[in-house]
Amino acid sequence: LGPEGVRVLRDTILHARACAPDVPIILDAKRGDIGNTSRMYAVEAFDVLGADAVTVNPYMGADSLSPFLERSDRGVMILCRTSNPGAGAVQDLLVSAGDGPLPLYHVIARLVAREWNTNGNCGLVVGATKPAEVAEVRSLAPGLPILLPGIGAQGGDLSGSVIAGLDEAGAGLLVSVSRAVLYADSGERYAEAAAASARRFRDEINSHRGTS
Amino acid sequence: LGPEGVRVLRDTILHARACAPDVPIILDAKRGDIGNTSRMYAVEAFDVLGADAVTVNPYMGADSLSPFLERSDRGVMILCRTSNPGAGAVQDLLVSAGDGPLPLYHVIARLVAREWNTNGNCGLVVGATKPAEVAEVRSLAPGLPILLPGIGAQGGDLSGSVIAGLDEAGAGLLVSVSRAVLYADSGERYAEAAAASARRFRDEINSHRGTS
Numbered sequence: 001l002g003p004e005g006v007r008v009l010r011d012t013i014l015h016a017r018a019c020a021p022d023v024p025i026i027l028d029a030k031r032g033d034i035g036n037t038s039r040m041y042a043v044e045a046f047d048v049l050g051a052d053a054v055t056v057n058p059y060m061g062a063d064s065l066s067p068f069l070e071r072s073d074r075g076v077m078i079l080c081r082t083s084n085p086g087a088g089a090v091q092d093l094l095v096s097a098g099d100g101p102l103p104l105y106h107v108i109a110r111l112v113a114r115e116w117n118t119n120g121n122c123g124l125v126v127g128a129t130k131p132a133e134v135a136e137v138r139s140l141a142p143g144l145p146i147l148l149p150g151i152g153a154q155g156g157d158l159s160g161s162v163i164a165g166l167d168e169a170g171a172g173l174l175v176s177v178s179r180a181v182l183y184a185d186s187g188e189r190y191a192e193a194a195a196a197s198a199r200r201f202r203d204e205i206n207s208h209r210g211t212s
Numbered sequence: 213l214g215p216e217g218v219r220v221l222r223d224t225i226l227h228a229r230a231c232a233p234d235v236p237i238i239l240d241a242k243r244g245d246i247g248n249t250s251r252m253y254a255v256e257a258f259d260v261l262g263a264d265a266v267t268v269n270p271y272m273g274a275d276s277l278s279p280f281l282e283r284s285d286r287g288v289m290i291l292c293r294t295s296n297p298g299a300g301a302v303q304d305l306l307v308s309a310g311d312g313p314l315p316l317y318h319v320i321a322r323l324v325a326r327e328w329n330t331n332g333n334c335g336l337v338v339g340a341t342k343p344a345e346v347a348e349v350r351s352l353a354p355g356l357p358i359l360l361p362g363i364g365a366q367g368g369d370l371s372g373s374v375i376a377g378l379d380e381a382g383a384g385l386l387v388s389v390s391r392a393v394l395y396a397d398s399g400e401r402y403a404e405a406a407a408a409s410a411r412r413f414r415d416e417i418n419s420h421r422g423t424s
Contacts, residue, residue, distance in 0.1 A: 002222060002260040007215040030245050032269060034296045034366075036391075037240075048214040057244060059271040059291060061298030079271060084246045086273030093319060094308040101308055104316070111301065154246075179248075 013050055024052040026077060026147065026174070032057035032064050042067040046074050053077055055125055055147070058108050062116050072119040075145075077174075078112050080137055081105040083127020083150030105133070106140055113141040123147055123174070126165070128156030135164035138172075145172050151201065152180025158201070162208040170209050177201050222261055229262065236264040238289060238359065238386070244269035244276050254279040258286050265289055267337055267359070270320050274328050284331040287357075289386075290324050292349055293317040295339020295362030317345070318352055325353040335359055335386070338377070340368030347376035350384075357384050363413065364392025370413070374420040382421050389413045 013025055027049060031041045045054040045068075053075030056065050068076045081091050091108075094101040102110075105126075112122050123145035126137045137146065146165045150156030158175075165173045181201070185193030225237055239261060243253045257266040257280075265287030268277050280288045293303050303320075306313040314322075317338075324334050335357035338349045349358065358377045362368030370387075377385045393413070397405030 002256065003215040003219040005256075006218050010214060028245075028249075030243075030269075033240075033242050034294070044214065044217075057242075057269050057271050059269050059302055060294050060296055061301045061303070063296050063298035064294075082246070082272050082276075084272055084275050086275035089273045089323065090271055090320070091273070093316065095316070096306040096308060096313055104305065104307070107305060108302070 010049055017050065024075070024174075025050070026053045026055065026075070026176075027051035028055045028176075030055050030057050030079065031068070032060050034060070035063060035066065038064055039067040042071060046071055053123070055079065058111070062111075065116065069116060069119060069121070072121055075121050075123060077123040077125050077145075077147045078108065078116070080108050080112070080124040081126045081130075081133050083129045083154050083156060087127070106136065109137045109140040109144075113144055117144065125149065127154070128158065128161035128175075129154065131157050131160030131164040134161045138165050138167065142167060143172075145174060147174045147176060149176040149178070151175060152177045153183075154179075158204060159208050162205055166209065173205075175201070175205050225262055236287070236386075237262070238265040238267065238287070238388075239263035240267045240388075242267050242269050242291065243280070244272050246272070247275060247279065250276055251279040254283060258283055265335070267291065270323070274323075277328065281328060281331060281333070284333050287333050287335060289335040289337050289357075289359045290320065290328070292320050292324070292336040293338045293342075293345050295341045295366050295368060299339070318348065321349045321352040325356055329356065337361065339366070340370065340373035340387075341366065343369050343372030343376040346373045350377050350379065354379060355384075357386060359386045359388060361388040361390070363387060364389045365395075366391075370416060371420050374417055378421065385417075387413070387417050 016025055027045050029045060031054060045051045054068060055077045056068055057079050091105040093104045095104050095107050109124055112124060116122055124137055124141060125147045126134050128148045128150035148161055148165055151158050181194050181197045184197035228237055239257050241257060243266060245253060257263050266280060267289045268280055269291050303317040305316045307316050307319050309319060321336055324336060328334055336349055336353060337359045338346050340360050340362035360373055360377055363370050393406050393409045396409035
């Protein structure tokens with residue numbers, strides 16, 4: 001928090017990059033602001049902090065995200081259907097569309113797939129709490145990567161969501177497990193416990209990849 | 213940007229507080245995240261940086277904002293209808309409501325006024341670009357403060373928006389003018405030019421307060 005927190009974040013990213021240079025680093029910053037401010041947020045995420053991708057909020061529309069979308073060498077993961085309990089009060093609102101009423105998060109998925117992804121660097125954030133929602137987003141945006149949080153501490157359905165979210169090639173998913181890895185153990189062996197937890201999740205995810 | 217940017221932000225807030233202790237400081241951070249993350253963002257905004265209020269994004273729903281909403285001694289300004297050109301693609305989407313289709317930003321205004329403002333510390337962010345939209349939000353949320361950006365560099369309609377947004381008491385508006393004050397002059401007399409610009413906006417705003 002404050003200046004020291006940003007320094008720790010930057011050091012953590014540098015350390016992750018040094019340890020695992022092939023693993024993409026996604027900054028879960030949920031940005032979204034008017035153009036001149038977004039431009040500097042994009043510089044912060046990609047150039048100052050060195051992230052490969054960043055999460056952004058769609059509420060302010062495409063121009064608020066264009067400084068991110070224009071960075072064709074980086075990824076932009078757009079919030080679509082989030083995993084928190086109150087998300088539905090906004091994201092499930094029924095919107096009048098040409099082909100009938102659709103939940104707002106369906107409209108966002110279509111906007112991203114059809115209009116915002118001009119540089120081919122967009123993905124969608126869809127919580128793992130309801131596999132049916134993951135399946136709906138996958139069918140609306142067959143070619144987009146889905147960032148899938150909500151596994152572990154948030155109680156999401158890993159097998160159901162992975163099976164629902166895989167693309168035609170059996171890929172297209174970034175499964176994010178945060179607290180269940182970070183806080184796997186608070187004792188001296190926290191590092192081994194975190195590694196074991198990460199491996200367990202990895203293996204379980206991969207065990208579902210043949211089943212879609 | 214980065215640690216140094218946060219330090220400058222904190223120093224700027226401390227300086228503003230020392231110069232003008234009665235002027236509220238609103239951190240335009242547009243936060244919105246799952247509960248445990250939002251909780252730390254609230255601590256950052258209110259306790260580490262010392263802001264009186266913060267702007268937040270409604271897309272993730274009430275529980276994503278509750279760590280802010282619970283701080284009854286601080287203000288929470290929720291994005292409703294923003295002033296950027298592409299905002300309408302999301303915020304004007306027509307939502308099926310009990311009493312007919314309504315633009316999404318009307319639904320957000322009603323959610324805040326009726327459900328999220330339990331501690332009486334909410335306001336709405338409505339861009340000054342279209343006075344008719346300011347008037348609609350004022351009628352949906354007669355008792356909420358409106359933060360009105362978009363004046364100055366963004367070309368908003370000051371007189372129309374102020375007249376449309378005043379509450380019954382001829383108040384209830386926080387008119388934000390950023391670049392037209394900050395960058396009033398790039399020469400040596402920038403401070404005087406900024407002060408003159410701020411006074412000019414203040415006087416023009418107040419000249420409309422009798423006309424609502």
